[in-house]
Amino acid sequence: MDIATLLVAGLANGSLYSLMALGLVLVYKTQDVINFAHGEVLATGAFLGYTLYKVVGLPYPIAFVVAILLGGLLGGLIERIAFRPIAHHPHITLAMVTVGLSFALKGALRIPYGRDIYVFPPLMGHTPIMVGATAISPQSIVTIVVALMLAGALFAFFAYTTMGKQMRATQQNITGAALVGINTGRIFSFTWALSCLIGAAAGVLAGPLSLLYPDMGTNYLLKGFAAAVLGGLESVPGAMVAGLIVGVIEMLFGGLISTAFQEVSAFFIIIIVLMFRPHGLFGQKPVHRV
Amino acid sequence: MSTRRIGAGIATLVLAGLLATPALAEPGVSATTIKIGMFGPLTGPVSVYGYPINNGAIAIYNEINAKGGINGRKLEIVHEDGACDPAKTRAAVKKLISRDEVFLIHGGSCSAAVFAAREEFVEEKVPFMVMAATMDKISDPMDKYIFTTTLPGSGDGRVMLDFIKTIPGVKRLAVVRNKNEWADAKLEKFNANYKAAGLEVIADVELARNATDATTQALAVKQANPDATLLVTYPGESAVFLRDALKYGLKGPYIGTNGIMDVLDLKDRAGGAEAVKDVYVSAFLKGPIGSPEMKEWTDIYVKQFPNDKLQSLSFYGMSGALTVVAALEKAGKDLTREKFIAALESINKGNAGPAFCEVQFAKDRRQGCLDGTMWTLSADGNTIVNLGPSWKKIK
Numbered sequence: 001m002d003i004a005t006l007l008v009a010g011l012a013n014g015s016l017y018s019l020m021a022l023g024l025v026l027v028y029k030t031q032d033v034i035n036f037a038h039g040e041v042l043a044t045g046a047f048l049g050y051t052l053y054k055v056v057g058l059p060y061p062i063a064f065v066v067a068i069l070l071g072g073l074l075g076g077l078i079e080r081i082a083f084r085p086i087a088h089h090p091h092i093t094l095a096m097v098t099v100g101l102s103f104a105l106k107g108a109l110r111i112p113y114g115r116d117i118y119v120f121p122p123l124m125g126h127t128p129i130m131v132g133a134t135a136i137s138p139q140s141i142v143t144i145v146v147a148l149m150l151a152g153a154l155f156a157f158f159a160y161t162t163m164g165k166q167m168r169a170t171q172q173n174i175t176g177a178a179l180v181g182i183n184t185g186r187i188f189s190f191t192w193a194l195s196c197l198i199g200a201a202a203g204v205l206a207g208p209l210s211l212l213y214p215d216m217g218t219n220y221l222l223k224g225f226a227a228a229v230l231g232g233l234e235s236v237p238g239a240m241v242a243g244l245i246v247g248v249i250e251m252l253f254g255g256l257i258s259t260a261f262q263e264v265s266a267f268f269i270i271i272i273v274l275m276f277r278p279h280g281l282f283g284q285k286p287v288h289r290v
Numbered sequence: 291m292s293t294r295r296i297g298a299g300i301a302t303l304v305l306a307g308l309l310a311t312p313a314l315a316e317p318g319v320s321a322t323t324i325k326i327g328m329f330g331p332l333t334g335p336v337s338v339y340g341y342p343i344n345n346g347a348i349a350i351y352n353e354i355n356a357k358g359g360i361n362g363r364k365l366e367i368v369h370e371d372g373a374c375d376p377a378k379t380r381a382a383v384k385k386l387i388s389r390d391e392v393f394l395i396h397g398g399s400c401s402a403a404v405f406a407a408r409e410e411f412v413e414e415k416v417p418f419m420v421m422a423a424t425m426d427k428i429s430d431p432m433d434k435y436i437f438t439t440t441l442p443g444s445g446d447g448r449v450m451l452d453f454i455k456t457i458p459g460v461k462r463l464a465v466v467r468n469k470n471e472w473a474d475a476k477l478e479k480f481n482a483n484y485k486a487a488g489l490e491v492i493a494d495v496e497l498a499r500n501a502t503d504a505t506t507q508a509l510a511v512k513q514a515n516p517d518a519t520l521l522v523t524y525p526g527e528s529a530v531f532l533r534d535a536l537k538y539g540l541k542g543p544y545i546g547t548n549g550i551m552d553v554l555d556l557k558d559r560a561g562g563a564e565a566v567k568d569v570y571v572s573a574f575l576k577g578p579i580g581s582p583e584m585k586e587w588t589d590i591y592v593k594q595f596p597n598d599k600l601q602s603l604s605f606y607g608m609s610g611a612l613t614v615v616a617a618l619e620k621a622g623k624d625l626t627r628e629k630f631i632a633a634l635e636s637i638n639k640g641n642a643g644p645a646f647c648e649v650q651f652a653k654d655r656r657q658g659c660l661d662g663t664m665w666t667l668s669a670d671g672n673t674i675v676n677l678g679p680s681w682k683k684i685k
Binding site: 002005006009013114116117119121122127128135137206209210211213215218219251254255258259260262263 | 334335338469495496497498500501502503505506507509510525526529530537538539558559561599
């Protein structure tokens with residue numbers, strides 16, 4: 001079987017898992033909570049992209065940008081309305097709110113879109129580009145390139161902008177950040193906005209690969225979560241790399257060993273990795289004060 | 291008044307009461323209504339299929355009510371959600387039987403969930419008409435109270451196998467399948483008989499439910515280089531596989547189950563006519579949506595559910611509903627479950643509405659529809675062509 005074709009397809013899927021993992025890691029680093037509604041954020045992004053591109057008729061790049069900005073706005077609103085009032089409650093409470101949010105978003109999507117399945121056309125058609133014997137899907141290239149650009153922009157944002165530095169400070173020590181005058185409430189809002197913006201971007205990119213329906217995010221959430229855990233849960237570079245690893249592992253496993261175990265292969269590898277590195281590939285071993 | 295006289299009076303009253311209301315003693319039957327329990331996946335991902343399937347049956351029942359009901363009684367539908375989950379479905383059936391006290395139950399689109407609830411019908415002796423679930427084990431071995439007018443999985447497998455035998459030059463097959471009881475049911479008879487038909491399965495490839503990528507499956511089939519590929523996958527995965535098969539240069543023909551009989555819908559999902567141009571699917575409807583054969587049933591559905599998107603699923607529940615109505619009429623005004631069962635057993639060449647078959651039950655037969663046909667897309671990719679049981683070249 002053509003390994004190069006498998007690798008490209010794995011990297012394309014892995015790019016989406018990476019974006020999902022990034023969104024999860026951002027919220028987890030800031031508020032110590034796993035956002036179980038992140039799959040629905042992806043679905044919302046996909047439907048927003050579909051509506052702007054297919055229904056409103058905007059060009060794809062503009063539809064993409066507007067959809068992810070709206071996704072970001074949704075994230076900010078979620079934090080302000082649903083999480084800010086209970087920000088200091090136990091983490092389990094916050095996690096349960098994300099579960100409720102997942103159902104609420106799914107229900108909200110069913111109001112305008114009903115129970116039909118929608119088709120998001122690919123940006124560049126289905127005909128593959130042949131490089132020797134390797135078939136490369138144009139949509140895969142778009143997915144990989146856009147995901148890498150987003151990840152690069154995110155790293156630059158954290159490294160070079162004041163807001164990015166404030167977010168990192170808040171993630172390291174909320175009390176300390178507040179003491180030096182950082183508006184942590186604003187940081188929470190911005191973190192959620194950024195997380196949902198990335199989730200929405202994953203949705204618009206996943207749309208042409210998948211089919212659109214309100215439950216479409218569940219599988220991506222699972223794979224994204226697996227990547228986040230593999231990467232170290234608090235590591236942004238780890239999330240990015242681990243997502244790609246998950247995508248490639250499942251493609252190689254399915255292609256070279258058995259399609260029957262393709263879906264569980266990544267989880268199997270993750271279990272083995274975590275047995276030896278419980279804090280993930282890029283996570284830091286927790287240090288306890290004695 | 292003596293104790294003996296009081297006792298005699300009470301006994302007389304009880305006896306009079308029993309004699310006065312014999313027709314109303316049957317659960318779910320009143321002077322003006324017959325309660326029909328209906329369940330299906332109304333929440334969760336599979337509700338995408340659950341609503342249109344149930345709505346087809348509801349449209350028939352509403353139409354009957356609009357015409358005055360059956361023997362002076364209106365049909366009252368009681369809905370429960372099984373969410374395509376075995377435990378929830380069994381609980382839903384229990385509730386319909388025990389709390390709602392329905393006369394009969396017509397429902398079930400998910401095979402495993404319906405099979406999990408099977409014992410409830412058997413133990414409680416409640417007549418059950420399967421809505422759309424295709425697993426053979428639901429109705430075979432037969433039970434007195436369980437009937438189906440849906441083409442069972444084994445029938446679907448037989449229709450596909452008979453068709454494959456007629457395709458020139460096809461000897462080596464690849465199978466792309468979901469790993470679940472639905473696919474197992476379709477493949478059971480197929481697997482038992484393909485060797486006798488001179489065929490060989492050279493690749494058996496699994497595609498996960500809700501898969502969004504079929505690269506490995508398409509490459510595995512391409513590497514095996516079969517003469518034809520059998521698709522035993524749900525519509526979403528079938529579309530993903532066909533899309534990726536086209537992407538990686540895999541050639542047909544592809545033979546699909548009646549789960550993807552709406553080939554026009556499959557075309558949209560797979561990204562265009564090119565992906566489905568050599569796809570042949572088993573079908574148990576008389577004709578595709580929009581064909582003259584379906585007009586009567588389309589009108590009934592659209593009248594009741596004008597805002598629904600019309601799809602093949604919209605007609606799945608109609609044959610069962612029409613059969614239930616026919617048996618209720620035949621059972622007469624003095625309705626009992628035993629009379630209803632006897633009426634069902636006596637149905638011969640019954641009206642299956644939009645379904646391809648004529649309904650045939652007997653004392654020892656509970657699978658009422660065993661006939662199917664094969665569909666494909668026209669050469670321009672815009673209409674569905676009914677091929678009948680054998681392969682033909684599409685011009």
